[in-house]
Amino acid sequence: MDKKMRSKVKIDTDYLSALSRLTIDPDEAKKLKSDLEKTIDFIRNLQQLPPTKQKPKEKIENIFFQDGEENPLNLTYKDLEKNSRKFRNGVFVVGKII
């Protein structure tokens, strides 16, 4: 186990919530920090397992679908519009990024 793994992990809730695009209030942050650190402390038990020379059991292959060729559910623009509050003139309206 390397040095980084031996020391107790401190969670930076501001960084992780930003990375996750989540808004958390200060009280929630406190609880999340405590729970996450306890969980990480537990899951580090995997580091204690002696290494093996075993090879990965199965090779995972991506399965690709051709984009735009099939519409097995026969979805229409009208269907898309039904559940979106941000669908105007055939397109989804998204916020500015820059």
Place this chain on the structure above:
Amino acid sequence: MEIFGRSLLSIKKLIAEKKISSTEVFEFFLQRIKKYDAKINAFLKIAENPAKKDQDFLPISIKDNFCTKGIRTTAGSKVLENFIPTYDATVVKKLKKANLRILGKTNMDAWAHGSSTETSDFGPTRNPWNLEHIPGGSSGGSAASVSAYLSPASIGSETAGSVRQPAAWCGVLGLKPTYGRISRFGLIAMASSFDCPGIIALDTKDCAYLLQILSGKDELDATSAQKPPEAYLENLEKREKFCIGVPEEYFEDTQPEIKESFEKIKKILQKLGFKFKKIKLISPEYAISVYTIIQRAEVASNLARYDGIRYGRSRKFFGTEAKKRIMLGNFVLSAGYYQAYYLQAQKVRDRIKLDFEKIFKDIDLILSPVVPSTALRLGEFEKYPFFGELIDKFNEPAAIAGLPAISFPVGIDKKGLPLSLQFVADHFQEAKLLNAVYQIQQETNFFEVIQKGLEKWR
């Protein structure tokens, strides 16, 4: 003709023999839901009576994370409070094709994140055996709906224990098939390499019947198995003698009555010609960590799609449990931690799979507890940083390896709550699971537990 307490297949027979109509059956259950569900909160949405003259339909409840065309589907979260799918999940399509119709959508932990149904954004479901206790989860609404006979059977889903555990705590049957045996298409994704639709029922024959209907390859789910559905119902009548493996260390930290039930069942099965063998599996403590890491990583990825643009509401509607899981998922996937956590968990997942592969060369089934205790009281989950993973420690190993399993009732504890055990089988050996449980149903009085539970809500 009394409907109360009858299994799904028994109702089917009555309808076929014209002793009762579909309309009457639906009305019976809809009235019961109206009368009792205010106390239990098993349902998030009640469907209208679909039965029409000369059409024989059977009712079934379904967890609210299966997309149902035209019927609100929330996955227990306020993010999807107003989401009305424009298509049916493959499971729903197959049910409809077999003339089953949805009675209602059942409550669940939000996004299936939990094992108590208390993280639902629509209030907790209560255990029909004792309303101060939790039904388990995340398919708690489904299990409670069957246990209180608000539905004759239900479809739930499981990543690791979410069918078996609530079924165990509500004193009914919970079947989790092999990963890929039933299509995941239209099941709102939680952790895609674990997610698996499952069956909650009152009778082994109902489990076999529903599995027969739902299994098979689906072109819309690349991970569904090529294997065609099997004749599970026919297979029940064979008197097979299985070799049962028992991981004794699994019983060490369990409520004593669970161990006592195991001893009872062992004697009965030995008399029936079953053989028992001690086995040693990798400690479930490692399975907890493997499951926690990989599931959180997949949750972070799956829930990234909820941006409030195409459907659903914005990310500010996620509850604390979902936030916790997304954040841990992003943590274990981030640079500097990926190898130590995510990659290591994948390696140990392989070790657990190989461990089972080796074990199943010598035995047919594994018999183990489902949960360390009977149903806990409401609010217990708040005391644990990751309640679901700890409570499901006996369910996670099989889920990690994608194995099928079934939980079944074996008694009642001193507090008056149901006790359960589970069988686990090798991949695609659901027929063995069902056969063994059916023999128990036929040869013991264990299934009286189910009837006792129902009687509380007559």
